[in-house]
Amino acid sequence: MGQLILSLLLLLSFAVSSSAVILGDVPLNYTHVCDPVRFRNIGLDMSEFSYCDKSLPFDVRVKDLVARMKLSEKVEQMGDNATGVMRIGLPAYEWWSEALHGVSDTGGGSTFGGAVPGATSFPLVINSAASFNRTLWKKIGQVISSEARAMHNVGQGGLTFWSPNINVVRDPRWGRILETPGEDPYVVGTYASNFVRGLQDIEGTGNTTDLNFRPLKVSACCKHYTAYDIDRWPGVDRYSFDARVTEQDMMETFQMPFEMCVKEGDASSVMCSFNRVNGIPTCADHRLLKHTIRRDWNLHGYIVADCDSVDAMVKAHKWLGDTFEDAASQSLKAGLDLDCGGSYRMALQNAVYQGQISESLVDESLKNLYVVLMRLGFFDGRPEFASLTKSDVCSESNMKFAExxxxxxxxxxxxxxxxxxxxxxxxxxxxxxxxxxxxxxxxxxxxxxxxxxxxxxxxxxxxxxxxxxxxxxxxxxxxxxxxxxxxxxxxxxxxxxxxxxxxxxxxxxxxxxxxxxxxxxxxxxxxxxxxxxxxxxxxxxxxxxxxxxxxxxxxxxxxxxxxxxxxxxxxxxxxxxxxxxxxxxxxxxxxxxxxxxxxxxxxxxxxxxxxxxxxxxxxxxxxxxxxxxxxxPFGYGLSYTDFKYEISRSDQIIPVHVKISKNQLCRHVNYTDPGEEPTEGCMAVVVDDLPCKETVAVKVSVENIGKRDGSEVIMAYSKPPRGIHGTHRKQVVGFERVFVPTGKSEDVRFEFDVCRSFSIVDAVGYRILPSGNHGVLIGDGERRIPVQVKISFHH
The missing domain is CATH 3.40.50.1700 (Glycoside hydrolase family 3 C-terminal domain)
Structure with missing residues (x-):
């Protein structure tokens, strides 16, 4: 009887915790699912379960795991609080943890008290963005993920963190500006990719052949996808708002940070938002999810709904008069793997029985989910982080870094x-x-x-x-x-x-x-x-x-x-x-x-x-x-010292000759004054039709001519040829923060990808590269130095 009680206590303890098993205040000797001791304690033989065979690839193991579940058990794993299937040795797991600017107890996947009473709380994201320091952004992610792993090791931390928030600030009244990296999509995307790399990357695993199975320190999530920036304003709320967005604004502003987060940051999760975009709830939009995130951007991970987005489709959007079965099946078919909420768990089984979806679609989403958990070591452990413990949380060095x-x-x-x-x-x-x-x-x-x-x-x-x-x-x-x-x-x-x-x-x-x-x-x-x-x-x-x-x-x-x-x-x-x-x-x-x-x-x-x-x-x-x-203005900030910029090139006009094929189709560009239109050659070319190998390099010398040592943020903007109708005034295409002692100078080299830095999105949704004189502005205000980049097309 005593052994039975102990086994039950062990079982309950593992089900409650998503990490190390704790009995009282004493950690036991296993911190992952596929431990023989754990299986013996719950009365199972681990050798009978192929999903615990480390010699097999992750996808083969996950296929075995999912195949062992009944449909009723499968749908129970597709909410944020996955119940587990103890008859096959699968414990419960809480997917929802947050790490916006430090490990948070929002969501329940990570908790405080006992061994770890608190964690380092960094400045809000809007503050970190103001540093314009990529290295800082990545290091914050690294410190947070180390504290998260330490908390996981003592049974108080999850492994899947639904951070960062990378929505571009469109309107100054938005209540969640503090969570975001600001209003420029390139800056927001650069923050996203660096912070995510800090959270996820494990040193020495960057050359993984198949990124679908790349090991993860913790899992990061790019949110809230997409065109989400209204919460509660008179007459509207986020649960029912339909964002009517032009394709031009989608490509140019709202989508860019998410694309950078997935493609450059290799984020392992994306969260879709509450709102509709042009009439369709984002979490049920096949084009936004499967077509864009999975196919075009090649997501290596899972897609999760903001909490309770599927419920909001039925109760708030009243989209197409959906039942819960309709909303859940449409979301699953669109590519939504995990529902933060209870709608999937409540409705998916009936949706299968009603013939709206196949059980194989449920299997597909479960595989996306459990491969991520395998990459995290949830099943096998991550020995490289085993030494992290409570002393690594709130350390003096971490708190000094927060300062x-x-x-x-x-x-x-x-x-x-x-x-x-x-x-x-x-x-x-x-x-x-x-x-x-x-x-x-x-x-x-x-x-x-x-x-x-x-x-x-x-x-x-x-x-x-x-x-x-x-x-x-x-x-x-x-x-x-x-x-x-x-x-x-x-x-x-x-x-x-x-x-x-x-x-x-x-x-x-x-x-x-x-x-x-x-x-x-x-x-x-x-x-x-x-x-x-x-x-x-x-x-x-x-x-x-x-x-x-x-x-x-x-x-x-x-x-x-x-x-x-x-x-x-x-x-x-x-x-x-x-x-x-x-x-x-x-x-x-x-x-x-x-x-x-x-x-x-x-x-x-x-x-x-x-x-x-x-x-x-x-x-x-x-x-x-x-x-x-x-x-x-954007980019404004003073210092206690003065800086001077110099461009290290004599010519201020840089020619760029882009080679195109004889059959290359040229795009027309609308100018406010027809007299400003190019009179010969190709006006513009669609970027997708170009090899895009051309780059432009500009080196800037930054001299501290004041009386104090200091850091300077050098901003680089591109400016389209004068007179193009409806395009931006300028846009950030690069930035660097450098420390310069008084009386000294530092060289900063910018290298601009011509297609990326000088293209525009036209009114009908084509990303095009116009010919003509493009401006490069190095710096803001009095220190601004203009450079011209003259782009022409040649057969």
């Missing part, structure tokens, strides 16, 4: 008379006021776990000065002005004042879009009164994901400096203080445009087109198309 990441993402927006950095000798008494002055949990935003610790702004500033704190507002919404005057009085008696204001999850969040672009409540009044009564310099620190209209602060003579801190993570307070007191020279750039408040009144959030519409008075969206004035 470095926070500082790299800080963006200096204003610094009149070089008031920053402050000197501890001169500014000994500091007033720190505002609703975020003592922020802790607000700094880590959403999709967070339990951080290792919090360093609030007050704690950070206390290391440099004597701090007097006054909140000024009861909370971020600041609906009461009674605390405003006491805060202003505090500033009157200080050598300098730091106001920490902005937004939090009560103002912008998942399922909560913004109605305006202003600071909430009486925050503006607080900032102005403090600025007018303060004795010394006033520094405004803004915590937010989306931009806010702080034109009043930008123009206020008493507000001498402005720093955007985003949501800087657990070490945020120290990072902010280090920047303001000069222990770190800020080098971040805004990854999105900050619009003036009246932008929100010019067009509804539901208007999906990015290009301006002069007839309706819509000004366009993102830096690529916006034709109005803004508070701060």
């Amino acid at each position: 470095e990441a926070a500082k790299e993402g800080m963006v200096l927006l204003k610094n009149n008379d070089d008031v920053l950095p402050l000197s501890s000798d001169k500014y000994k008494n500091l007033a720190v006021v505002g609703p975020h002055a003592n922020a802790t949990i607000a700094m880590i935003g959403n999709y967070h776990g339990v951080p290792c610790r919090y360093i609030s702004p007050i704690q950070g500033f206390s290391e440099f000065a004597n701090v007097t704190f006054s909140a000024g507002c009861g909370d971020v919404l600041c609906k009461n002005r009674t605390l405003v005057f006491p805060a202003a009085q505090t500033a009157r008696n200080a050598d300098a004042t730091v106001i920490v204001a902005g937004l939090d999850l009560t103002a912008e969040a998942e399922d909560l879009d913004r109605l305006d672009l202003n600071l909430p409540g009486y925050q503006k009044e607080l900032i102005v009164q403090v600025a007018e009564m303060a004795k010394g310099p006033v520094i405004l620190v803004v915590m937010s994901g989306g931009g806010v209209d702080i034109t009043f602060a930008k123009n206020h003579p008493n507000i001498t400096a402005i720093l955007w801190a985003g949501y800087p993570g657990q070490e945020g307070g120290r990072a902010i203080a280090d920047v303001i007191f000069g222990h770190y020279n800020p080098g971040g750039r805004l990854p999105l445009t900050w619009y003036e408040a009246d932008y929100a009144q010019q067009l509804p959030m539901t208007y999906m087109k990015l290009r301006p519409d002069n007839e309706q008075g819509f000004p366009g969206k993102t830096y690529k198309f916006y034709n109005g004035t803004g508070v701060f």
Whole structure:
């Protein structure tokens, strides 16, 4: 009887955990499914199950596993909480874990408490994007996946993480901007591929012959596919919204990051979104899933629905009057392998019995799912990570790296008379006021776990000065002005004042879009009164994901400096203080445009087109198309030092001769003025019809001519030939972040793929390469250096 009870306890323990088996607080001696000891304990002989034969290929093993299940058992594995089939030795598994900016307990696949009470909480993605540092993005992924593996080894971590969020920011009111890498599709895709590589890649496995079976550290997921950027706005919500998107915008903006995430990042999962695109729910769209993700992009992994997207098809979209069996079968046929929710488990068996789908389609999806788990070592273990344990979570080095990441993402927006950095000798008494002055949990935003610790702004500033704190507002919404005057009085008696204001999850969040672009409540009044009564310099620190209209602060003579801190993570307070007191020279750039408040009144959030519409008075969206004035532009950011750029070539016009065949068809391009059209030769060629082997190289020397060491982000944009109708003003085609000591210089080499960097998408959905003079702009603002690339076609 005692042995039976022990076996039952072991069975229950493995079913609850998706990783190491734990009895009480003591880890047992196996951490994977195909362990002979585990099979003996549940009364099975492992040698009888070919899916545990390590000598066989993964696809053969998975075929054996799936074939052993009854249909009723198969469908039970196709929700996020897969039940397992213990009669064949298959344990339960929770697919849903999150790792947006650190291991999270959202979803239930990873948990905190006991051996691992918390994990390192990095800055939100919008902050990391502001660093424009590929190396940083990949390393954040590597640290998170190491902590995830350590948690897995002690029975508290999953292996499949539904991160990152790579939706392009189309509208500044979207509540989930904080989760994203910003508004430029190339930057978003570059972030995606690097972060995913950091999460997934195992050193030494990059030369795997068949990428379908490449080993994984953890599994990453590109989400939310596609054209998803409305959550809850008056009259519409994400569960029922139909995004009416042109093919031009789909190709040019919404699809690019996902293509890069799958093809360059080799992500092992894609999550489809709640919304419809042009009438069809994304999770039931055969063209979007099987045609594009699987066939064109060659996904090596599985496709999962956002939680409860299949349910929303029936209840919210009421798409074609579907029953649950209809919706589930249409989604499965479109290529959806896993339903985060209960619709598949509830409806798929009936759908098979009703003849809507074949059982073989169910098998196909299960194979996609279980091959990923085999690649992760769920069945065989991953000995290369066996030594990771609780001491590898929240290590001092990881927390120090989180602080470095926070500082790299800080963006200096204003610094009149070089008031920053402050000197501890001169500014000994500091007033720190505002609703975020003592922020802790607000700094880590959403999709967070339990951080290792919090360093609030007050704690950070206390290391440099004597701090007097006054909140000024009861909370971020600041609906009461009674605390405003006491805060202003505090500033009157200080050598300098730091106001920490902005937004939090009560103002912008998942399922909560913004109605305006202003600071909430009486925050503006607080900032102005403090600025007018303060004795010394006033520094405004803004915590937010989306931009806010702080034109009043930008123009206020008493507000001498402005720093955007985003949501800087657990070490945020120290990072902010280090920047303001000069222990770190800020080098971040805004990854999105900050619009003036009246932008929100010019067009509804539901208007999906990015290009301006002069007839309706819509000004366009993102830096690529916006034709109005803004508070701060995309790519803006100051430093405590000065940099100088030089192009290391004498000629400023680079000729590119693209060879085409005699029978090559040329495309017509519409120009706003017919006089600007090329008068001879081929106007443009469809990119898919070209070999696309041509490249253009530009080398830039970046010299630090200031008095402080610092990092500089060198942006490279392409600009299409003048006069082409309806195309972008410019687009990012490269960027590099370099550290340059004072008095020194660094060379940065850009190599542009001609087809990728200089092509455009025309109004009917062709990606074409136009002939003519294309611009390359290196840098922003005063440091911008133009180069011309002259493209011509020759037989």
